[in-house]
Amino acid sequence: MESARSSHKAATRSKIAWGSGAVADALMNNTVGVLFLAIYSLGYGLSASLLGLIMFVPRIWDMFTDPMMGNISDNTRTRWGRRRPYLPIGGALAGLFFFLMWAPSTDWGESTKLVFFLVMLLLFYTAYTIFAIPWNGLGLELSDDYADRSSVQGYRIFIAMMATFLYPYAYKFCFDFTPAIGDSIAKIEEILVRGAEGSVWDSVDFFGNWVYHKILILFQPLVESFFSLYFSVFPERASLEKVELNGVVCVGAFFGVLMFVFATIPALFTKERKDRLVRQERTGFVDAMKVVTRDKNLLSVGAAIFGIFLGFISTQALQLYINIYYVFGELPIAEAKALSGAMGGKVGIVYALVGLGSVPLIGYATRRFGKRSVMVGGLGLVACGCVLSFFLFSPGAPQMQLLLPVFFAAGLNCVWINSNSLVADICDLDELKNGKRREGIFGATLAWISKLGLAVALLLSGLIVDLTGVNPELDQLQSADTVFRMRLAYALIPTVCLFVSIYLASRCSLTEAMARETRAKLDSSAV
Known part of the structure; x- marks a missing residue:
């Protein structure tokens, strides 16, 4: 009995330590999206469409690096395990490149700034891959139990919600973490x-x-010391008129350190499994990819997630513009920007609180109704929020929009928890058929689909902003038609895409009975 308790405590500690990496993952995955248009378009005046196109390019690179990194980690053999050694390396490099990303020279023209941003993105997302793919694979193999796998992902999502107290405030921090x-x-x-x-x-x-x-x-004291050193190295940046262009460099350093710290924690404190899974025969990259790309269940889950990014994430940038030019449209532009940044932080706090509270409820619902059904229900919740958004953005009551993350946080958590848990079940089916554990490349494929969806979303986000007719040079003189198009696009585009995702998620044929039967066969063959 005492041994069982000790084993359970050790497993829980490993889950928590692994889940802490979700903070690094969330910061790496979301903060660039929060800042790139606000800094490079509204700040430096670059084209939103071109910036969206640049955000898409690293996803083409990820097409090769994500599965490759997954296969590398599957085949790695070290005294520290096959996943953990990569985590602090990826975290350190990601933090460094994130810091550098926001400091183009003030002497550069538009083209040079765009090229600089592209190069930094490629380096940053390569570092993100080095961390995220082994980290995700490590989580997929922490448990063999059907229900406990959702519990593992619940730890991930619960801890990731902590990051939502931070990165939504990234733009707000840019106005306050300054020399002033x-x-x-x-x-x-x-x-x-x-x-x-x-x-x-x-x-x-x-x-x-x-x-x-x-x-x-x-x-x-840290901010003032940072700028004292920074301006001694780059004195020309002290004369920038827009405070956020200096503030974002300090914010980049702050988030960069957090990325490294939270990427290192799971490497130090998560106990990686050292059983037969790490002694299996190595698999060639091409052969592994053939298996992954033919798995209909994985592709069904991946396509549903792609639909979320295509519709929902592609319109999220409009929230900033709707607040600046509609909700706070009667105020001077500088005040409207600051209030919009603060509102983004408040939305993030509500999102985090609802997200934290929803995790145990989603766990209960998953045990009661199954992973696929809860995913579909979550997608429906997000769609309801998108429809209501047309009415909840209100100049007379700005706080009404704080109801939106109630739908978004709970709904998306249903998807994130159960999609990753399903991948672990899919890996069981692969082992039963082929005799190998390949959490790395299966997880990497789903991660690449997610990142491709995010890239397409960011590409579309710039185009959608431009197509609505927004002109930053007009400040608060945007036309009524432009404002209406922004609000309509924010509500309509994601709703359509989310209903497509509901259909795709329902096509996944892996049921709880099938997953448990597969696990039982694997356990009996291992005896």
Whole structure:
């Protein structure tokens, strides 16, 4: 009994340690998307369409590097395991390139800035692959139990929600983590002196300002020291008129350090399995890819996720524009940008809180109804939120949009938890048929589909922004038709794509009964 308890505690510690890598994964996967249009388009004035095209290019590169890295980690043999050695290397390189990405020379023209951004993206996403693919494979092999696999992914999603307290605020940080951080602190102190008014939202804002005030005070010495050193190396950047273009460099350093730290934790504290799986015969890359690309269940899950990115993620950039030019459209442009950045942070906090609370409920629903059914239900929730968004963005009540992440967080968590859990079940079927464990390349293929979907989404995001007719040079003088097109695109495009995803997810034929039967056969053959 004591031995069983000890074993359970060790397994739980491994799950938590592995799940902590989800913070690094979330930061690497999301923060560039939060910042690239805000900094390079609104800040430096580059074309949103060209920036979207540049965001697409690394996904072509990932087409080769993701499966290759998966196969490399499947075939790696070291005293530290086949996955863990890659995690701190990828985290360190990703953090470095993320920091460098936001500091193009002020003397460069538009073309040179675009090329610089592309090169940094390629380096950054290669480093991300070095971390993410072995890390994901490590999680897929932590458990052999059908239900416990969803529990493992639940740890991942629960801890990843912690990152949603951070990266949605990335643009807001760019206005405050600047050489004038003391001015930002003073402005918040004025708000705190006035106190909260009677409404619930005012009380929430007051509490948020109080917390943010303490964060700024905590980081003030580091920020001021950073810029003292930074301007001694790059004195020409001290004269930039737009404060966010300097602030983003400090933000890049801050997030870069976090990426490295949280990528290293699972490498140090997750216990990697050292059984027969690591002694299997090595598999050639081409042969492994043939197996993966013919797996209908994996392709069904991957296609459903691709639909989410194609419709939902491609329109998320519009949220910033809708807030700037519609919700806060009556305010001066600088104030509207700052408030929109702050609203993005509030949305992130609600998303995180709902996401954290939804994980145990999704676990119960998965045990009750099965992984595929919960995925389909989650997609339906996200679609409902998209339809309601047309009415929840309101100049008279900006806080109404905080209802949107209630639908989005719970719905998407249903997908992320169960899609990765299904991949582990698919790997069981592969072992039963072919006698090999290939979590690395199966997980890498799903990751590549997700990243391809994200790239297409970011490519479309720039095009969608341009097609709505937004002109940043007009500031708050956007036409009524432009504002209407933004709101309609945000609601309609993802709704259509999500219904396609619902159909594709329902095509997955792997049921709980099939997965348990497969696992039983594997366990009996191993005895």
